[in-house]
Amino acid sequence: MQDIPTPSKKQPCHPLDDLIRTDRIPHIWCPGCGIGTVFSACLAALKGSGINLRKTVMVSGIGCSGRAAGYVKLDSFHTTHGRAIPFATGLKLANPELNIVVFSGDGDLFAIGGNHFIHAARRNMDMTVICVNNLNYGMTGGQVAATTPHLAKSTTTPIGNPETPFNLPLMAYACGATYVARWTMLHIRDLTDSITEAICKKGFSFIEALSPCPVNYGRRNKQKPLDMLRLYQEKAIIKNHADPSTLDIDFEKGIILGKFIDLDRPTFIEQYDKIYRPSRLQENVSELNS
């Protein structure tokens, strides 16, 4: 007897399903965590930018955000702690055709990997760095990080953080980044546009995306996930081309979002070729002219 094929109720397909490894979804991120939103904005930007995705590589370090490399259906690398940027630098130098996106967290990029960030920005390596800033070390249990706001509570600062946090856009600008922007996970359309712009831009681009960490940061600071989003909505001041030195995160004063820096500077590879491989530069110029 032959079975009559019954029309199966087809599971609808999410528009980004072609860029994620659906067998690994649902991902490990906690309910209410903003990393998923920033990740989906990043994928939408990759898709919308029109670059060749077969020549695009995503690199991430260690931490909650570092898991992103495992969920994207592109060539992706999950590297050692803090070493996402040097790894990406190596990739770019070995194969300058690649588009490099570094997707990692604040702890990975600015605490253990701070020095690598500084030098990649100084050299103007051609890559896009997306930093998901959740204001603490979420994966290890909510310890104080280099970006925890002054007086915020964490596991290791139970009555308030005595330190001054990093001002990430100022640091990126001071080190020589050619594109600097900051958005929150609530300003998704702006964030997506910014990531698209950064991917298409030559040179070192840095985007900071603020994101709630309800389980470790929010719980200790009496903030439910939706409270955090409301705070982003109320305290956000969108000010493009603001002075980077005014961009410190202080929720009392308001957080300034926008695109701050967008300038052109020769990249590392261009400068290297100019001095050490003048023949290759001529080849490139003749290719462009032909």
Next chain:
Amino acid sequence: MEFWRVPFDADTIQVTLGIVHILEDRCKGCGYCIEYCPKQALEFSTNFNQKGYHPPVVVKPEECVNCHYCEIICPEFAIFSVEYPRITEPGQTETKHVI
């Protein structure tokens, strides 16, 4: 649609209709889509999904304007909307939504 001041061309503007698709088993019940839906078309379901969370449910399907905000704010890739297919009736210049 409610306006506090009606635009002159309000009667000629076609508001897009959307259909919301929810992949229930991916949902972790954060409620961002429900909170930030501009038309309040979503609500928590009383049912549980495989993981024990309450996924959203569409309570006002006719209100969805296909703005995609639920789709882009969802951290779980669990909700998205598509445009309602339109038809043009013969002898009619303007397109009309089928419901």
